[in-house]
Amino acid sequence: MKTRAAIVEGPGEPFRLVELDIDDPRSDEILVRVKAVGLCHTDLTIKEMLPAEMFPRVFGHEGAGVVEAVGAEVEGVAVGDHVVMSFRSCRECDRCRSGGVGYCEQTMALNYMGYRTDGSTTLHRDGADVSASFFGQSSFSELAIGNADNVVVIDPDVDLAVAAPFGCGFQTGAGAVLNTIDPDPASSLVVYGVGAVGLAAVAAASARGVETIVAVDTKDSRLDRAVRYGAVGVNPTDLPDGAFVDRIRELTAGGATAGVDTTAVSGVIAQAVRALAPRGTLVVVGLGESRLELDAVDLMQNGKIVRGCIEGDSDPQTMIPDLLAMQSAGALPLDELVTTYRFDEINTAVADVTAGEVVKPVLVF
Template sequence: MPPPRRTTVAIVESPGAPFTFAEVNVDGPRPDEVLVRIVATGLCHTDLSVRDTLPAEMFPRVFGHEGAGVVEEVGDEVAGINVGDHVVLSFRACRSCGGCTTLGPGYCDNTVVLNYLGFREDGSTTYTRDGAPVHGSFFGQSSFARHVIATPDNVVVVDPQHDLTRIGPYGCAFQTGAGTVLDVLAPGASDSLVVYGVGAVGIAALAAARTAGVGTVVAVDLQPERLAVAAAYGATPLDPAALGDSSLVDRVKELTGGGASHAIDTTGVASVIKQAAQSLRPRGQLVVLGLGAEEFSLDAVDVMMNGKVVRGSVEGDSDPQEMIPRLLGMAAAGDFAVDSVVTTYPFESINLAVEDVTAGRVVKPVLVWPDDAD
């Protein structure tokens, strides 16, 4: 195995702490791993929610799971990935268990170990600082770093014509929203879709709905800036705080001719999820995508008597090896227009990016390393 090298990471020292920068050692790749120099990484709500909820013993930690970069070293057992390849990084999956082979990589039996615990399967960490372990391997990458160790299952080689400072979000947010519309729900011209929460995942869902020709599309959010973006994708904007005496359920049913045939929740807010289900027409479908509420309640009589379906989805049921090239091809053809919602920041401004996305001033922040970084 090649020796470790020094690299820079945006590190979190304890639960809920801000991002700070540190110099650490990153391992050279093992025979089944690759070393990627990160050019840019999308900032996702999952990075923040997990940062704020993990126990203290799982820190210090490096987050980031929408990395894009260039392969610098390749392990001897790796096939199909070469030094110099441009890549997008996504979530890990073993691709051999029952979940992977029957349901898809998002439902891997080993998801928690491969994506969330902060170390390799043998308990080792890819990063160390002063000889002490630093938790990494978040979604098999921890790409709030200048260099990362990844594996062939979550490395997607892309055409070098794509701008690496813009495409990291295809590894999570964009494929989640688009996959949910195109492959999980598959609404058409006679259908209606309501998206609750129009951050990056929600906007990707709206972009996919426009491409799919969905008849009626509604966007629900409390942020006027995000509703304005949603309107540009052809959605009817709906701010629940501006409804006065009307209920959100009544207004959605009015806009969709009696109830939505399809809905997506990205908020993870229990009360919103309940209202989203109540706003469905008979046999309507709601897909829950947002992390947040540990539990949410539903109107049991409404769900049963109207044959409604409420389900979850991991990454829009996407296989990154297929979905990322598919969406990049659609974007190149003008059929998946999400580039305009990307706002780039220098990596040193990561905490400002957190503030801006939390306040709704931007939809999808992407953090970019300087060209002259080592």
């Protein structure tokens, strides 16, 4: 079969639309005609990080569409179903069985390496393999192959362009609050970086009834959106040098109960930890700098916790339907963050989100 896909030829290269060959789905696979796919920071970050030998490659991991074919071994998914595609997990290892599907022992092989676990690829060009299966889907393509563990059936009345970002970005931000922190209304939460993931975290905290929510960003347009979700906005560039942590402590009555960092910037994380209340927790969800410098005395003496979080500690099979139900009920109005682009406008969408002109670009076919 033929499919039109956005290919990246090498590290840091732009997306380019080409025609590729896609395999028929195997007995354990699902073929999805992608109708919409979110553009995520992870797509842009990893395409810069991977070595040249892992290209050419098709990214995309927030696909939503309609099932065209189902392998004979697949249960629970049928032709014609509307689906959101998310990350893969084996569902068999100890981590998966204990509920931590985001920490699956096979995470790297199933989501990042560019091929199936047997070494084959789902996409080809002129007889040569193209690295694919990104998050088990590579959905920057009109057709994508997924599996029962990462294809989530949703209500056909849901707008697929709105549903797509729940496959990763919205699920990550909301899940970090609802699953990982699980705040009570009397707590305080600070979200550092309020792009799509951060705003999902703010909206989830508001839905949970958290009394004090603070949003931190250097872009006032993003802070304005966070304020509409019930947060107090803080732009660090408006404060005198050295005043940032004191301002957060002032807004949170002496220190935040919890924080979510989406920036992955070492200096921001260090200040976020300092701004925590004793026994407070900072959840780190961003992908970026690999080393941190933290005040070990502060951590120990004040019982503070810094922990990572993958995909909001979510199981997509239950979390995505739950979040979509919250949105449908008006409790999680993330649809207003979405800006749609034609699929062939992918590089324009990249430029716009990088410049901060849009929050969540979604490509539609």
